[in-house]
Amino acid sequence: MTATGIGAPVRRKEDQRFVTGQGRYVDDFNRPGQAHAYFLRSPHAHAAIRSIDTGPATIMPGVIAVFTGDDLAAGKIGGLICGWMIHSKDGSPMKAGPHPALAQGKVRYVGDHVAVVIAETLAQAKDAAEAIVVDYDVLPAVVDTAQATKASVQVHDVSPDNTVFNWHLGNKDETEAAFARAKHVTKIDLVNNRLVPNPIEPRAAVGEYDFGTDNYTLYTTSQNPHVARLVLSAFIGVAPEHKLRVIAPDVGGGFGSKIFIYAEETVCVWAAKKVKRPVKWTSDRSEAFLSDAHGRDHVTHAEMATDENGKIIALRVHTTANLGAYLSTFSSSVPTYLYAPLLSGQYDIPAIYCEVDGVYTNTAPVDAYRGAGRPEATFVVERLVEKTARELGQNPAEFRRRNYITQFPHATPVIMTYDTGDYAASLDKALEIADYNNFEQRKQESARRGKLRGIGFSSYIEACGIAPSQAVGSLGAGVGLWESAEVRVNPTGSVEVLTGSHSHGQGHETTFAQLVSDRLGISIDQVSIVHGDTDKVQFGMGTYGSRSGAVGMSAIAKAIDKVIAKGKKVAAHVLEASEGDIEFKDGRFGVAGTDRSMAFGEIALQAYIAHKFSGQDLEPGLKEGAFYDPTNFTFPAGVHICEVEIDPDTGVTKIERWTAVDDFGVIINPMIVEGQVHGGIAQGVGQALLEGAFYDESGQLITASFNDYCMPRAIDLPSFQVGMTVTPCPSNPLGIKGCGEAGAIAAPPAVINAITDALGHEDIAMPATPQAVWRAAQKVRMPMAAE
């Protein structure tokens, strides 16, 4: 390992820029002549729009234009799309209702887009929006996930009972048969609470149109600018693809919420041409709460069957997934193909059957949020496994170990083939770090102080780098899930990597440069990573689902291999040797068995001056591109152990210890990976203890600000004990599995398992707030303090 190569804990190159305030985010872009957009949003969860009178607004000071859904329709602007087709059990396609960027005839959630005002200043746009007169016929709303299909309210005409799809996966007959012969069946009812993503940078967009060149530019907070361009051009019809440049500059976190193509950026691009001015919109935090796609929101009943040897023989799951008022860009895939295929967890379960009902409600659209389906699956599996072990009177760690998959590859009944892993190794290491053997002593010590101590496991698995394209296409994906890269070597030997991945906190400028440094033997200071601009970078798929390492870096590695191959040809001419005798090692091209060699930079120069070879024999230059499509998902897995202490008088849960042992395959930068683990755990603890988006019966979001929606703070978290095990991933050339979502996936069941262990019963929902824990603690007789 070199100081800046693979495996080195290199400090992040981008942090100098970020911590000194030099980052450039969308809101930092101010274009000449720029006007400001403000969206009038629905105050009602469900209402028919009888009329909209924009007249009073148009004459307000500074107002340039006011547009409604009718204007977009007249401009032949299509609706927003959902890019993953799900078919119901009966073979029928999912029921996708219309999703206009500005409402047409009806609003379906609080925050839905009614009209846009474009004015000289934001304050003027807001003033004018108040002058728009909307005549609403307010309708009853449906908000409750479990009741959605029974409600008399109908969100979309295409779906009379608010069902989007009734989907299933697994081997139903085998599952039923296994349950029939089971020795023991454990049942559980779970709610996976709705979350608001809350990246630190809210969404923003600046649309611009150049009348001279007929070119459009969109600056936007996107995790995947090429996908945004494709959807805006090919489906929504705002601009032709080759005439639309999408720039996603520095982006301050996404967690999934910036994958999607929203109404606001659509309107900004379209309106820029209409008003002949650049148009900017920046979400405020209140708008973000209402209109960013939310996450999770499942209601699940699940059952686990075990035989007389304590072996899990079957799992059956029924989930109702709230998709909100409209189908967001990838919403349909999250509770289906990103969920049910993970229900085998780390366990050898021969029979699994899962049914998922996707439903509409009058709430914000729900889509992928850090983990996307996999946290929901892990919560089901790990809560059920824990409860089963308790019901069977078995140690939860050993019950897990007995049921672990040990032979690889392993095909589950839910379409996944796990390639590699060593789950027992992670468990052993986690038990050691957590000092599990002395837990009982710590529990007694807590009891002496009148406190309840509990320990909870989460033996999670996830599937990252969703692929290959052929497979996901057969499951309904509208896109391929490969990644692209171009490696441009300059005559001086410095390197630019143009990547289809997008960094919005992940540290790609460092880790990607480490790969180049490692492979080409040059300093990371000689490497620039270029991303986030469709005019610079070839088509790429972007960053989500922990794919940028496994898929994005593999594309870079493939392009680097081509650069080295081309460099060998150049070196053969320059060093007057046959190509087969040229070796590339430690940053030098040399002739095998001799001391003749030249540095990478020298060969780069030779490639460009082309003095030593004929252009007919060899093309000048040194630049190669690659598209990489993996052979499989990757399967990061690990064991997290959470230890809590509960104050039964107040219900406050304090996390005393956290152990995380993860197998992410080959690690490029352990410091960055550890940071990802920390952040993921923090988000998972947020879901388990603090966060929850709640609508009242009328569909008003009660938790619409940080005053009511509780984000995790440093004080809520202990110092994490992080360990690693490594089984290299065989599905990509770098052996990488991905690490971005693991903590958020692993954490919630670890916390709830610890709390239920402390309480001595299973009846606690997320978020396990002090009130909820206090109430749950009332149900058990408190052990008396021994003093």
Next chain:
Amino acid sequence: MYAFEYHRPTSVKEAANLAGQAEDIKFLAGGHTLLPTMKLRLAGPANLIDLGQIAELRGIERSGDTITIGAMMKHAEVANSAEVKEAIPALAEMAELIGDPHVRNRGTIGGSIANNDPSADYPAACLALNATIITNQRKIATDDFFQGIFTTALEEGEIITQVSFKVPSQAAYTKFRNPASRYALVGVFVAQHADGARVAVTGAGSNGVFRVPEMEQALSGNFAPEALDGIAVAEDEMNNDIHADAAYRAHLVGVMARRAVQAAVARG
């Protein structure tokens, strides 16, 4: 935010005159409630009178058994004041528990009391420390001052100039924070005075800050945690929201009161 006229008087008299002349006024102290409300367009006063440049609204003074704090003193100034720490350490500790460093370095005692947010900390301190609210027109006994959530005895245009606290023999404040906002879900200030104990509760009551006579009576006889055993506040007078229902709040009042007494006794 809607447009407004901004005024910055340098004396209380000038501020009062401005308030008397202008329509639709709001006084601006630390602004930590008012400004966010204005930004969200939930408030839009035509005239904003900033009290930040008025020297006579500042200062902390000890005189016999009272400590008097200028209305524009920031929470951090109270928390760090040697006089306050010496005379009423519980009051300094309470100020240190308000919000976060940003809030404590902008928010003021006068602003907090005039606003009478049902989850604010200072109203509980005022009640428990038998404070006198001094305005540009009169002195108001604390028991007459707080009249329900966001409602006080202040007349239109009346300005709090100082708050005068009675120095107790023992006191403490315990606060159970709302996990999200960090305001008091339940905050209990207990104080033992020569003429008896006072127990004031913020955050919990549906009508704002309140005293608990049964607890005061018990503690006046025996200022010890166990004196509160068996004393409960009525659930039907408690607040009820997504963070805590009435039963939980009522329960927490008891827990926090006992812990406050314990802390006060431990301090000695």
